[in-house]
Amino acid sequence: MAELDEITDVSEFAGPEPSASVPVLAAPSAPASAPETANLARRMREDCLAATSSSGAGHVASALSAVDILAVLYGSVMHADPENPKDPERDRFILSKGHGGSAVYAALAETGFIDRNDLLKNYYTDDSIFSGHVSHAVPGVELSTGSLGQGLGVACGMALAARLDAENWRVFCVMGDGECDEGSVWEAALLASTLELDHLIVIVDRNGMQSFGPTDETALKLGSLSEKFRSFGWAALDCDGHDHAALKAALETPHGGQPLAVIAHTVKGKGVSFMEGDIRWHYDSASKDELRRALSEVALQDGGFPAGTVVRAQEGAEA
Amino acid sequence: MRNTFIQALVDQAAKDPSIMLLTGDLGYRVVEVFQEAYPQRYLNCGIAEQDMIEVAAGLALEGRKVFVYSISSFPTLRCLEQIRDTVCYHNLDVTIICIGGGFAYGELGTTHHATEDIAAMRSMPNMRVLSPADPAETRLVASYCFNTPGPKYVRLNRGGEKDLPGADAIEGLEVADFGAPLERVMRRPARQTPAEDAELDVAFLATGAIAQEANEAAQALSEEGVSSLLLTVPCVKPLDADTVLSLGTWAKLLVSLEEHTTIGGLGSAVASVVASAGITSDKPVAPLLEIGIPDAFPEVVGSQRHLRHLFGMDAEGIVSKVRAALSSR
Numbered sequence: 001m002a003e004l005d006e007i008t009d010v011s012e013f014a015g016p017e018p019s020a021s022v023p024v025l026a027a028p029s030a031p032a033s034a035p036e037t038a039n040l041a042r043r044m045r046e047d048c049l050a051a052t053s054s055s056g057a058g059h060v061a062s063a064l065s066a067v068d069i070l071a072v073l074y075g076s077v078m079h080a081d082p083e084n085p086k087d088p089e090r091d092r093f094i095l096s097k098g099h100g101g102s103a104v105y106a107a108l109a110e111t112g113f114i115d116r117n118d119l120l121k122n123y124y125t126d127d128s129i130f131s132g133h134v135s136h137a138v139p140g141v142e143l144s145t146g147s148l149g150q151g152l153g154v155a156c157g158m159a160l161a162a163r164l165d166a167e168n169w170r171v172f173c174v175m176g177d178g179e180c181d182e183g184s185v186w187e188a189a190l191l192a193s194t195l196e197l198d199h200l201i202v203i204v205d206r207n208g209m210q211s212f213g214p215t216d217e218t219a220l221k222l223g224s225l226s227e228k229f230r231s232f233g234w235a236a237l238d239c240d241g242h243d244h245a246a247l248k249a250a251l252e253t254p255h256g257g258q259p260l261a262v263i264a265h266t267v268k269g270k271g272v273s274f275m276e277g278d279i280r281w282h283y284d285s286a287s288k289d290e291l292r293r294a295l296s297e298v299a300l301q302d303g304g305f306p307a308g309t310v311v312r313a314q315e316g317a318e319a
Numbered sequence: 320m321r322n323t324f325i326q327a328l329v330d331q332a333a334k335d336p337s338i339m340l341l342t343g344d345l346g347y348r349v350v351e352v353f354q355e356a357y358p359q360r361y362l363n364c365g366i367a368e369q370d371m372i373e374v375a376a377g378l379a380l381e382g383r384k385v386f387v388y389s390i391s392s393f394p395t396l397r398c399l400e401q402i403r404d405t406v407c408y409h410n411l412d413v414t415i416i417c418i419g420g421g422f423a424y425g426e427l428g429t430t431h432h433a434t435e436d437i438a439a440m441r442s443m444p445n446m447r448v449l450s451p452a453d454p455a456e457t458r459l460v461a462s463y464c465f466n467t468p469g470p471k472y473v474r475l476n477r478g479g480e481k482d483l484p485g486a487d488a489i490e491g492l493e494v495a496d497f498g499a500p501l502e503r504v505m506r507r508p509a510r511q512t513p514a515e516d517a518e519l520d521v522a523f524l525a526t527g528a529i530a531q532e533a534n535e536a537a538q539a540l541s542e543e544g545v546s547s548l549l550l551t552v553p554c555v556k557p558l559d560a561d562t563v564l565s566l567g568t569w570a571k572l573l574v575s576l577e578e579h580t581t582i583g584g585l586g587s588a589v590a591s592v593v594a595s596a597g598i599t600s601d602k603p604v605a606p607l608l609e610i611g612i613p614d615a616f617p618e619v620v621g622s623q624r625h626l627r628h629l630f631g632m633d634a635e636g637i638v639s640k641v642r643a644a645l646s647s648r
Contacts, residue, residue, distance in 0.1 A: 076357040094388070124485070136409060142380065143380070143405070143409070144404070144408060144409065145404075146404070147400055147404050149369075150373065150400075150401065150404060150405060151373075152373070153369070153370040153371075153372070153373025153376075153377065153555075154373045154374070154376050154377040154380070154405060155372050155377060156373070156374050156377060157373065157374040157375060157376060157377020157378040157379075158371070158377040158378075158380060158381055159377075160362075160374065160377070160378060161377065161378050161380075161381035161382070161383060162381070164359065164360075165381075182541065183369070184367075184370055184373070184401075187365070187369060187370035188366035188370045188373065188374075190365065190367070191364060191367070191370055191374065194365075
């Protein structure tokens with residue numbers, strides 16, 4: 001356990017500012033500014049890397065591509081109160097790409113829903129509630145997922161319940177792009193627009209990778225997901241999934257009468273140079289040495305990432 | 320049976336505003352009565368069973384008591400993983416209503432036969448499996464569903480079924496009498512039971528509308544001097560194992576009957592009880608004759624009655640199988 005403590009104590013890699021001294025996240029009534037969600041994202045990346053490395057778990061790159069989306073949701077957009085995790089007025093969150101579970105746990109740990117040390121010591125271990133795919137046994141998690149194509153229909157049911165009860169809370173559902181191979185996604189997409197579920201917001205983590213490599217080359221040609229959602233009757237737009245200001249603006253885009261799909265263009269493994277875009281990190285976990293290198297890169301990222309680079313890169317690739 | 324259940328649902332919805340009905344675009348001239356009474360609580364999810372189950376789960380997570388309606392294998396096998404991962408794992412109050420249990424849609428072909436559904440649903444943790452034999456049991460099962468949270472599977476036949484003997488006694492029952500666990504077998508007819516110390520040749524355990532065939536078989540056997548008792552099993556899971564075991568120590572032969580594959584259904588559930596009887600009971604337990612669909616698809620189509628006959632599951636086939644089993648003892 002001493003060795004594990006050494007690995008999970010990320011402060012030694014975190015530069016002059018240890019994580020304990022970062023400002024406490026603002027309450028939902030006073031949304032965090034972009035720099036604060038960048039700081040949250042940095043801490044979440046550290047947690048994802050440490051938790052997956054010490055336990056030997058895979059899927060770290062899937063978590064890293066979704067970290068900025070989750071940081072903006074939990075730090076700035078969603079009404080989520082760690083003091084009252086079952087608040088009836090809370091916004092609901094579903095991670096439909098359940099294999100990115102460590103990113104949700106990290107968001108919950110860094111915003112005070114769960115104990116961070118508990119997560120780092122117990123993730124993916126015997127007798128733990130922290131399964132590799134996100135689990136509703138963990139406080140703050142609405143739905144266990146892991147079989148792709150599962151979350152959007154549940155999100156539709158929740159959004160319909162909100163409508164029937166004349167409630168104002170919203171449902172946010174993060175999906176993977178490879179997940180959009182599943183037919184059940186499009187069953188749910190049809191229902192959502194038919195019912196005009198405007199309290200439903202989907203964010204697709206468009207990292208362009210699935211099990212064997214690039215989405216559009218190794219399996220099915222997904223093409224433009226925003227066009228597909230639009231043709232299914234949704235409001236849809238593309239944005240840089242690592243630019244917090246762009247994400248926040250996209251998530252707050254008015255979409256009256258329609259569900260909203262934000263296609264967040266991301267990089268699988270974002271934030272760790274040797275993990276970015278390398279399918280190996282869908283499967284492997286960082287060795288102790290790789291973890292040190294990864295954490296030392298992430299430690300410098302409190303300012304977030306330059307805006308617009310991801311979308312431009314994707315557009316270039318599709319052209 | 321389907322109209323009986325839906326009418327009970329309409330009646331209950333007046334008292335319970337959390338009730339909702341979802342359909343996978345099926346139930347023409349059955350579900351409209353609910354839709355007209357409660358348009359806000361009715362939703363046609365389209366021909367999209369996977370999504371229907373997920374939507375039901377989302378509504379149930381937000382406090383609704385959700386009933387989903389479809390036919391044959393569509394609300395079970397088509398969306399089995401959604402039932403497992405979402406409804407059962409999260410232990411949600413979703414009741415799946417299946418019309419067309421067994422060969423009720425016999426002429427429509429194999430895609431429309433619900434013949435592996437009990438096995439699939441029985442294997443799901445948290446799932447209760449209900450299979451009433453007649454309209455009287457259907458009303459009781461509906462009442463049970465209204466009062467029992469968690470995932471439930473209700474397997475109905477179709478329409479136009481007649482009550483079995485003993486329906487009066489069942490009509491008078493409240494779910495509370497049905498018990499906790501509910502899950503008692505029903506003695507049919509309730510009044511004409513042999514004394515407990517009398518010799519009993521055969522105890523039938525039948526689930527679903529095919530119990531009618533066992534009722535006819537019991538009458539025919541009685542004319543041959545074979546004494547029997549018909550018990551219906553409206554609740555296949557959890558199974559009333561104590562009663563099964565006490566029947567097994569009383570009758571000379573246990574017979575299970577279901578319009579379902581013999582793999583994983585009622586017969587398998589009874590067989591588990593009988594097989595472990597040597598551990599749980601010091602009395603000898605009778606052998607079990609399992610009557611159901613063998614591990615095969617029908618090679619032809621036909622009416623429910625005809626397909627039952629082909630597989631030796633009608634009254635005539637049951638009598639001949641029971642006769643053979645008794646004579647080989």
